[in-house]
Amino acid sequence: MEVDKGLRHILLYGLVMAGLILGLKWLQWNFLIVENAIDLYIGMIAAIFTVLGVWIASQLIQPKTHTVVVEKEIIVHQPKTFVLNQAALESLQLTKREYEILQLIVQGYNNADIANNLFLSLSTIKTHVSNLYSKMNVKNRYKAISLAKKMEIVA
Amino acid sequence: MEVDKGLRHILLYGLVMAGLILGLKWLQWNFLIVENAIDLYIGMIAAIFTVLGVWIASQLIQPKTHTVVVEKEIIVHQPKTFVLNQAALESLQLTKREYEILQLIVQGYNNADIANNLFLSLSTIKTHVSNLYSKMNVKNRYKAISLAKKMEIVA
DNA sequence: AGAAAATCGGTACCAAAGTATGAAGTTATT
DNA sequence: AATAACTTCATACTTTGGTACCGATTTTCT
Numbered sequence: 616m617e618v619d620k621g622l623r624h625i626l627l628y629g630l631v632m633a634g635l636i637l638g639l640k641w642l643q644w645n646f647l648i649v650e651n652a653i654d655l656y657i658g659m660i661a662a663i664f665t666v667l668g669v670w671i672a673s674q675l676i677q678p679k680t681h682t683v684v685v686e687k688e689i690i691v692h693q694p695k696t697f698v699l700n701q702a703a704l705e706s707l708q709l710t711k712r713e714y715e716i717l718q719l720i721v722q723g724y725n726n727a728d729i730a731n732n733l734f735l736s737l738s739t740i741k742t743h744v745s746n747l748y749s750k751m752n753v754k755n756r757y758k759a760i761s762l763a764k765k766m767e768i769v770a
Numbered sequence: 771m772e773v774d775k776g777l778r779h780i781l782l783y784g785l786v787m788a789g790l791i792l793g794l795k796w797l798q799w800n801f802l803i804v805e806n807a808i809d810l811y812i813g814m815i816a817a818i819f820t821v822l823g824v825w826i827a828s829q830l831i832q833p834k835t836h837t838v839v840v841e842k843e844i845i846v847h848q849p850k851t852f853v854l855n856q857a858a859l860e861s862l863q864l865t866k867r868e869y870e871i872l873q874l875i876v877q878g879y880n881n882a883d884i885a886n887n888l889f890l891s892l893s894t895i896k897t898h899v900s901n902l903y904s905k906m907n908v909k910n911r912y913k914a915i916s917l918a919k920k921m922e923i924v925a
Numbered sequence: 926a927g928a929a930a931a932t933c934g935g936t937a938c939c940a941a942a943g944t945a946t947g948a949a950g951t952t953a954t955t
Numbered sequence: 956a957a958t959a960a961c962t963t964c965a966t967a968c969t970t971t972g973g974t975a976c977c978g979a980t981t982t983t984c985t
Contacts, residue, residue: 661819668823673831675824680836687841692850710931723912726972739933745974755941755972756912757878865961881942894963900943910942910971 700767707768713747716740721760721769855922862923868902871895875911876924 709717719729730740744756753759763769864872874884885895899911908914918924
């Protein structure tokens with residue numbers, strides 16, 4: 616494509632040149648150019664070839680490419696990957712055990728299961744859970760679960 | 771800026787022209803151009819002004835801008851819009867009341883709240899809830915909530 | 926070393942959740 | 956009209972969850 620265009624231009628230029636030379640020859644022999652009229656003749660040639668040069672340049676100048684970046688939104692129905700909200704977790708001032716138990720509560724374990732899981736007595740779990748609720752300012756596991764998820768402190 | 775540049779070019783062009791004319795005059799009077807050498811002379815002028823034309827054009831012609839649009843993909847995480855899984859819901863064979871109560875349970879209501887909400891007695895709610903759990907094959911509300919959400923039968 | 930916090934455990938008590946069973950009225954469906 | 960399913964309510968009971976105390980270690984921090 617580019618090469619074809621270049622070739623076409625070169626051929627066109629050659630033909631225009633040939634035509635002009637012939638035209639000039641004709642002018643030269645038929646109009647008995649006087650010595651004093653040589654300036655006018657040269658001026659004509661200068662003007663014609665200037666215009667030719669302008670035309671050539673206009674053909675050869677490459678267009679500037681202007682890149683426009685358009686943002687295309689891709690909506691993905693994908694669960695947000697869990698990122699622990701460290702600040703929120705610290706704001707609750709939970710102990711390690713309390714946080715550990717909270718995570719088990721979120722997973723749906725009951726107190727007895729948690730006790731067995733951690734090799735602790737049921738009373739201990741109850742104590743921890745109760746303290747946990749106090750710190751979270753909730754009154755039952757369901758509220759604790761919702762809050763913990765909303766605060767992004769559990770997966 | 772644009773105007774200044776245009777003016778500069780016009781002045782430059784004038785000066786170049788003046789210089790060329792002087793040069794040509796000098797060539798004309800000092801080299802005793804023979805009649806037969808007129809073709810060479812004209813050729814020179816043609817070439818010089820062609821180049822001049824190209825130069826002028828290259829300076830003045832604004833390159834055409836070719837706009838290229840590039841799409842940049844941006845992933846947007848959007849919470850899944852709830853779509854009821856009708857088939858899953860029907861597979862449980864819940865009654866209207868049971869499903870209604872399930873929805874309230876998912877929203878975190880306790881049995882007493884549900885009773886007040888539906889203007890029913892606590893015993894009635896307990897009965898419905900118990901039957902509901904039997905059909906869902908779970909033993910408490912937390913499991914019922916997780917299952918209902920997993921089955922996509924509640925928002 | 927001493928104080929404070931965290932951990933573990935217990936008892937007692939109450940509230941809520943859940944099960945089992947029965948009964949009576951209503952609504953569909955054949 | 957008869958049957959089945961649904962709805963409502965009640966009683967009695969068991970389990971689980973939650974609170975309020977308490978005491979005894981262990982760990983952490985100053």
